Amino acid sequence: MEKDPYSIEEFFKDAVIELGRPASIEELVKEELVKVKRKRRTKKEMMEAREAAEAAKITVVTSTIDDVIESETLTAKLKTTAAAPKTYQAVDGFLIEKGVSKILSHNIKNKVNTMLLGPTGVGKTEMVAAIAQSLKMDYTVFDMGTMTDPIMSLIGTHAITVKDGVTSSEFKKSRFSEVIQKPGIVVLDELSRAAAGSNNLLFPCLDFRRELPMEYSFEDYSPIKIHPDCVFVATANTGSQYTGTHKLDKALIDRFMILEIEPLNAEGCKYVLENVFKDTVSKENYSTIVDIFFAINVQHEQFVINFNLSMRHLKMITSMVANGFTIYDAYYATCKGIGGKAGIDAVSTIISPYKK
Numbered sequence: 001m002e003k004d005p006y007s008i009e010e011f012f013k014d015a016v017i018e019l020g021r022p023a024s025i026e027e028l029v030k031e032e033l034v035k036v037k038r039k040r041r042t043k044k045e046m047m048e049a050r051e052a053a054e055a056a057k058i059t060v061v062t063s064t065i066d067d068v069i070e071s072e073t074l075t076a077k078l079k080t081t082a083a084a085p086k087t088y089q090a091v092d093g094f095l096i097e098k099g100v101s102k103i104l105s106h107n108i109k110n111k112v113n114t115m116l117l118g119p120t121g122v123g124k125t126e127m128v129a130a131i132a133q134s135l136k137m138d139y140t141v142f143d144m145g146t147m148t149d150p151i152m153s154l155i156g157t158h159a160i161t162v163k164d165g166v167t168s169s170e171f172k173k174s175r176f177s178e179v180i181q182k183p184g185i186v187v188l189d190e191l192s193r194a195a196a197g198s199n200n201l202l203f204p205c206l207d208f209r210r211e212l213p214m215e216y217s218f219e220d221y222s223p224i225k226i227h228p229d230c231v232f233v234a235t236a237n238t239g240s241q242y243t244g245t246h247k248l249d250k251a252l253i254d255r256f257m258i259l260e261i262e263p264l265n266a267e268g269c270k271y272v273l274e275n276v277f278k279d280t281v282s283k284e285n286y287s288t289i290v291d292i293f294f295a296i297n298v299q300h301e302q303f304v305i306n307f308n309l310s311m312r313h314l315k316m317i318t319s320m321v322a323n324g325f326t327i328y329d330a331y332y333a334t335c336k337g338i339g340g341k342a343g344i345d346a347v348s349t350i351i352s353p354y355k356k
Contacts (some may be wrong), residue, residue, distance in 0.1 A: 088268050091130045091131055095264060095272050096127055100127075100261065104128075105131055105135065108135060108231055108233070112257055113232045113233070113255055115191070115234040115253070116128070116234070117236055117259070117260050118237070121312035125141060125187060128187050138185070140186055140187065142187065142188055142189060143189050144189060144191050144198065145189075145193030153176065154177070154198060154201045155176075155214060157172060157174075159172050177212055181227050181230075182227055183230060184229070185230075186230060186232050187235070188232060189234075189235050190236065191236045196249075199251070202255075203255070205232070206256070210226040211223035211224060263311065264311065269293065269311070270286050280322035281322050285321060285327065288327055288354065289314070292351060295350050296309055299346070306343075307343060309335075313334055313338075317334055328351050328354040328355040332344065332351065335347050
């Protein structure tokens, strides 16, 4: 039989990219995104794929769909269950990649605006807090996603008061305008969720002017100068999988140094869990919890499972185990909550061996 040069992995990835998020084959077919008929893979290819899957201790997944994919494996050469070892630095009880820690500390000390980009739950905001504490600096977190009215949130608002029968209007400055006049770190958390109108107010804060425009106060139009020892650090999630996020303005991005934050590897995850939960969980269980965590995320990367787990999920699962739940029950509850019945079916082969 003629070998198909277009691999199943490439084929599936292209379909998922068109949809814009992870999805199962069944969903892609339902969405009418998979319209190309494929030839059956050669026997040799099937054997190689199965061997690769078995070596990674991951079950080969097959799916028969009329005239689209005929009993083909979705697993090609799989990645290992942990990333390549990295050098981490413990900062105030939080584990940070050494290079990131050094650069972020340098930027904060030298008042360089920095944006941390990375997946949800990776610890971007907690990382800033840890470095701030290690540098003995004050930090204030502003949840940019809640600022539906940028003018009121960043500048202030007019409050109408009635005293002795006389109605008057008084302009009350925002908390943001007060904080930027003091030394410390201003964390613009989830900046990708901020209303577009906030950009124009933040631009002069983040460039050489370092001032907050106050034209909307209708009283004192003088801009508020930012304290020389005040620095901005933003966090953002980017990608179609995050609802409520907006495409970041190029002019806004240009005012930051971008640092991409990657999830911890297996060794790093174990360190964090042991540091948080101490001896409430055995070392063997720590290893098992982390191995399952990475096995699920590997299958997500291979488009076998349509969801992944974050460090937040890993901590929640470990907390349940520390409080008497079995590893199976902890993963079952978490995965069902995220992916429903389909989620449980997808991870059943991974967590079933730990059912008691």
